[in-house]
Amino acid sequence: MSDEHVRTPADRLLDRGVAAIVEGVASGACSALAMVECTLNRMVSRDVGRDGLNAVLYVDQEGAHTEASLFDARDAARADAPLAGVPILVKDNIATHRLATSCGSRILEGYVSPYEATAVGLLRAAGAIVVGKTNMDEFAMGSSTENSAYGPTKHPLDRTRVPGGSSGGSAAAVAAGVTPVALGSETGGSVRQPAAFCGVVGIKPTYGRVSRFGLVAYASSLDHIGVFGARVDDAARVLAVIGQADAHDATSVHFPPVDDARAGQEEPHPRGTQPLKGIVIGRPEEYFPASLDPRIRALCDASLERLREQGAEIRTVRMPNTESAIPVYYIIAPAEASSNLARYDGVRFGQRRPGAGVQGMYEATRAAGFGPEVTRRILLGTYVLSAGYYDAYYRRAQAVRRLIARDFTDVFASGVHALFTPTTPTTAFRLGAVSDPYEMYLSDIFTVTANLAGVPAMSQPIGRIEGLPVGGQLIASHGDEATMLRIARALEFSLGVEAHR
Amino acid sequence: MSISESDVRHVASLSRVGLDSARLPLVVAELNGILGHMDALQRVDVSSNANEDATRPMMLADDVVGAVQLMRSREDMAPAMRDGFFVVPRLATHAAPEGNPAARAVDAEAP
Numbered sequence: 158m159s160d161e162h163v164r165t166p167a168d169r170l171l172d173r174g175v176a177a178i179v180e181g182v183a184s185g186a187c188s189a190l191a192m193v194e195c196t197l198n199r200m201v202s203r204d205v206g207r208d209g210l211n212a213v214l215y216v217d218q219e220g221a222h223t224e225a226s227l228f229d230a231r232d233a234a235r236a237d238a239p240l241a242g243v244p245i246l247v248k249d250n251i252a253t254h255r256l257a258t259s260c261g262s263r264i265l266e267g268y269v270s271p272y273e274a275t276a277v278g279l280l281r282a283a284g285a286i287v288v289g290k291t292n293m294d295e296f297a298m299g300s301s302t303e304n305s306a307y308g309p310t311k312h313p314l315d316r317t318r319v320p321g322g323s324s325g326g327s328a329a330a331v332a333a334g335v336t337p338v339a340l341g342s343e344t345g346g347s348v349r350q351p352a353a354f355c356g357v358v359g360i361k362p363t364y365g366r367v368s369r370f371g372l373v374a375y376a377s378s379l380d381h382i383g384v385f386g387a388r389v390d391d392a393a394r395v396l397a398v399i400g401q402a403d404a405h406d407a408t409s410v411h412f413p414p415v416d417d418a419r420a421g422q423e424e425p426h427p428r429g430t431q432p433l434k435g436i437v438i439g440r441p442e443e444y445f446p447a448s449l450d451p452r453i454r455a456l457c458d459a460s461l462e463r464l465r466e467q468g469a470e471i472r473t474v475r476m477p478n479t480e481s482a483i484p485v486y487y488i489i490a491p492a493e494a495s496s497n498l499a500r501y502d503g504v505r506f507g508q509r510r511p512g513a514g515v516q517g518m519y520e521a522t523r524a525a526g527f528g529p530e531v532t533r534r535i536l537l538g539t540y541v542l543s544a545g546y547y548d549a550y551y552r553r554a555q556a557v558r559r560l561i562a563r564d565f566t567d568v569f570a571s572g573v574h575a576l577f578t579p580t581t582p583t584t585a586f587r588l589g590a591v592s593d594p595y596e597m598y599l600s601d602i603f604t605v606t607a608n609l610a611g612v613p614a615m616s617q618p619i620g621r622i623e624g625l626p627v628g629g630q631l632i633a634s635h636g637d638e639a640t641m642l643r644i645a646r647a648l649e650f651s652l653g654v655e656a657h658r
Numbered sequence: 659m660s661i662s663e664s665d666v667r668h669v670a671s672l673s674r675v676g677l678d679s680a681r682l683p684l685v686v687a688e689l690n691g692i693l694g695h696m697d698a699l700q701r702v703d704v705s706s707n708a709n710e711d712a713t714r715p716m717m718l719a720d721d722v723v724g725a726v727q728l729m730r731s732r733e734d735m736a737p738a739m740r741d742g743f744f745v746v747p748r749l750a751t752h753a754a755p756e757g758n759p760a761a762r763a764v765d766a767e768a769p
Contacts, residue, residue: 254729254730255729269730270729271728271729271730271734271735272726272727272728272729273727273729365717402719404719404722404724405724405726406719407718407719407720407721408717408718408719409719410717410718410719478702480698481698481699481702483695484695484696484698484699485699487692487695487696488696488699495673499673499674502674512676516671516674519674520671520674520675520676521676523673523674523675523676524675524676524677524678527675532675532677532685533685533688533689533692535673535675536666536669536670536673536675536685536689537689537692537693538673539669539672539673540661540665540669540689540693541696543669543672549700550696550699553699553700553702553704554696554699556704556707557699557702557704559704559707560702560704560706560707563707593691594688594691594692595691595692595695598692
């Protein structure tokens, strides 16, 4: 890349990830201000702005400078801040002060929240510096970031392709090396799917681990805040900071610690040792259908072989209700969205448009403010909840959702610690290539199940096909991010550079 | 099951979304395409969870109401303020009191 000829210490730390930055800033070898400067320079040189990749919508240059200078002045804070001087980007549907929170939508254009999300507050308290907000599918509805009112984000490795979605801006920015970590959100795979497409790590924690206070609601029984990282350790360290129970979100509860972040500092396991001895990893048949791209299947099986070499037992398991997941998701999520998005009416929230009478004003405001996918899901959600159809669609979907959740309970009760699957059925597709709404929904076919069941899941790079990254997915039981991350670290170490070749 | 044009018009009105009549046939076709896939759920045997509660209890913390720290003042969010109150436009159904200079002054300030 063009900026490589002026490699400052901050540049080197930025490439080495969160642990290196924290160590460098805590020891005084590099200032938080230098980290921020370096990040802002990279935003320009790696062209992630509105007229480039369109991954970053808003940049808080002044605020980031001020915060970094204040942080540098506090000697006492530097020494034990778990994210000292770490620059971070935040998805546009997570409330931040100073910066707009527009959810990739026209209706919230320029909206600045009067309060800040708990997760963002925890990041700042840990020493992280929020540098900007990232592009997304409008209200997180999409799998390609093409549904953003502010234009599509482009894939950093091939600008004719999508980065995935809905957190495509965060994934693309981390893949471009602008920040080592970013916040995203997930309702059906919106962190893991773009992480897989862009070749970075994406974690969706257990439902309830990270407070959603300040996350703009889409489908509340499925919404999560998730984390992107250039490597497993980067994402795990951020998750450890934001994964705390919060009185402002009643669905946020205490869970065992995410992961001892120190695990990343240990000496890597020497070749030949078996760090995963005693771990049972399930390979669910339903996630490897006959129609799966044989190259994706081969990469997944090569990863499973690596896990076996490290002592894990690989067991074939069945998750019989997997095929119902997409229909269930696209009933429940739009139903919840139709209710959550009622607040954007030009009175409580949203840019008002004139119309005949109050109903006319509402209709004009919402017609002008929402894009076609959001409109489609609001209509679908209102329909499946309406009298005469509620039992056939919504109640039925809730019943099948329980069967899907039970598939997970049963498989984890049978002695399996985690599941390994492909994250997506394809690699990143071309901009505009998928025009049928249902076909787009199918890109989440392997990820929505974890949202429906509330279990933690993550994607990590396991190789490439024709230069495009492929993601492998790990899914663990409720609250057991520790085991999931232990397996992920072992796989990442074992694959090494192969994960990106 | 399929959704008709009049269903879509009704649902659009319920959800307060203005829908161009030119776009209506396309939206109907798209929604029918999506709902066609949902019909697969009718074939799933859900009898095994007939005895379970309709909603499986979700782990919830106590819902405690607390103050939220605002990053901007109330005044900053209001279109206009007067004597510590928000000034809003008078409702169309509420006529301005005749000969009340104070009310007229407030009307003049309203955004």
